[in-house]
Amino acid sequence: MNISLVVFQGPSASGKTTLQAVLGLPRIVTWTSRAPREGEVNGVDYHFTDRKVLERMMLEGQMLETSEYRGHLYGTSLASIEETASGGLHSIVLDASGARIARERLGDRVLLIGVSASRAECEARLIARGSDIEQIKTRLAGYEEEIDALENCDLIVRSGEGALERAGQIIRALRPLLGAAAAE
Template identity: 80%
Template sequence: MDISLVVFQGPSASGKTTLQAVLGLPRIVTWTSRAPRDGETDGVDYHFTQRETLERMMNEGKMLETSEYRGHLYGTSLASIEDTASGAGLRSIVLDPSGARVAKALLGDRALMLGVSAARSECEARLLARGSDPEQIAARLAGYDEEIAALEGCDLIVRSGEGALERAREIVLALRPMLGL
């Protein structure tokens, strides 16, 4: 199997980033216009830049996908996916459904689409545990139904809700030998 990129997708707080870390692949670093939080490092956690820079990159067609959350832009550069496609090594990324479709179109079978699902109530509880306020939770889960429906396009769907996160970890770890890890 010649996979270059493992794409994690699913609703907010479904466990995508947790399972991405369990897989242990180098991740593609995405971009944001927000300032770094305490402990975050430019080029490691995100590529931190000005909103105008990201808007210019979007207008020049240099972004695979972008979204806005709480007044800040977030996105993935097309170059990062193209680097992976040209043999930069096996990588992973968390994408929304539209970005995942573009990555799949660019990489074909070299992209493994891994959907992560959890019940809306579980996602809401996780967001509450992270300290999100009700307005933030509503915004983060506004697209929940669409995110769940989009999992239909994934190669594998892992359920991480209702106490199944440990089982989801086991499934993701079982993928490592298939990926040559």
């Protein structure tokens, strides 16, 4: 396999980040215009910057994808994606649009893993995280679009209705196939 980037995509709260952590690959750090939350570290959790810098990066074509959520920009720089082509195996969580663009740019070097869970399961997870009704509505607004886009994935893992542990087992089974060392 000549895979350099594993992309997890699926609806909000479907389990993408959890499964990304289970795979245990170095992850691509994305950008945001929001301030760091308590405990977050610049360059580890996100590249934190102001909105003007991200807007300039977008205008100059330096971003693979961007989105706006709750008044803040989030995105992935092209430089970080292109670095994966030459420097080992990495992973990232992207929405359907970002995943499509990553596949267009890197072709077969991208493994798209779709993560699915029912809308009710995603909503329950968001409630458990302390999200309010408006946040839940906003985060699940693209649920159907994200589910429909899973048809473009190389592998779809179901993580809802108590299946998150089984999904983790499937992802752990991929490690040797990808040449990834087992995560601690």
